[in-house]
Amino acid sequence: MxxxxxxxxxxxxxxxxxxxxxxxxxxxxVEVVRGGEEVGRDxxxxxxxxxxxxxxxxxxxxxxxxxxxxxxxxxxxxxxxxxxxxxxxxxxxxxxxxxxxxxxxxxxVQVHPLPAQQAVLDAFERLGFRFESAGLAQGRIHGTRQRLPFHQQIEFSAPPQYRGLSEVELSFVADDREMDVVLATGRKPGPFGEGSDTYRSFTVGLRDFGGTDWAGCLNQWLAEVGGRRNWL
Missing domain, CATH: 2.60.40 (Immunoglobulin-like)
Incomplete structure (x- = not known):
């Protein structure tokens, strides 16, 4: 901290x-949904x-x-x-x-990523994903260690090799020992429409993250999801 x-x-x-x-x-x-529209609230x-x-x-x-x-x-x-x-x-x-x-x-204030967060962000960059935007959404992510009443959503656009994928949305929820990494994929327009297709959540230690090939892990998960959904 x-x-x-x-x-x-x-x-x-x-x-x-x-x-x-x-x-x-x-x-x-924080962005709050009211009457079907998003409004900002401090x-x-x-x-x-x-x-x-x-x-x-x-x-x-x-x-x-x-x-x-x-x-x-x-x-x-x-x-x-x-x-x-x-x-x-x-x-x-x-x-x-x-x-x-x-x-x-x-x-x-300037808040830089934790080293473990930076490792995951670097993995997206190595795979060719492009940072698009970030925002704060009111509400809690089920199954995580979240305590604040809002969470950050970081959006990346997918590179060409993931041909059926339009974007991946990333959220971090950390405490003093570990962090939950939550991923959501979005499909490109097609016969099944577009929207969020698959969620995944996994836990990363803040001190023992360095021995993992995060780019390889992300690529493997995306390939598995794409194979099951037949959009990669």
Missing amino acids: ATICRLVGARGASGEDERGGLSVGLQAR VEFARLRLGGAFEVRAGAVHTVPFGLEIPWETPVTTFLGRPVRGMGVGVTTELAIARAVDSSDLDP
Whole structure:
């Protein structure tokens, strides 16, 4: 579990001195289905109160150092050395003064893949899959160790050698020892239509993943699925 360490500042108003409390949190922009449409909703998934109340003097600047632990399930926001578009994950700052709350804008954070996650992502790249998009969906993935009320979905388009396959959707659900890797395949348009065809979930140790040929494992699974469904 990583930790964000930084300084947060608060500026007093021009009026009388006040007693205030400062807290920080982690927030994500999650897609929620309402009335058949997807809408974005801000979901806070971690919060830390920075000490007790303190005096906020008029016109003064107060700086408070803090460290905020990042949950293992926090979505990846940086992939292949670039920020992932659409990943609205960041730190919020909240200053409560005299029953009023002043919330700052979201300060984005960079969350890199865990080494075990990177190994799986690298396997997709070696097989020729192309990263397309990523998003956060409300809801839980059945049979996983998920605790947060949302999960990340990473979508790859399939290379030509998987001729009946259009895409693979990937989700990671990690804790301090292992992670669940969830895969869903999507078929190309054809006589059976298109859509999600097959799901698979397997567990990867965060410390013993290095001895596995993940590209070979993924290729074997896709070949088996394609053979059974007669679309590869």
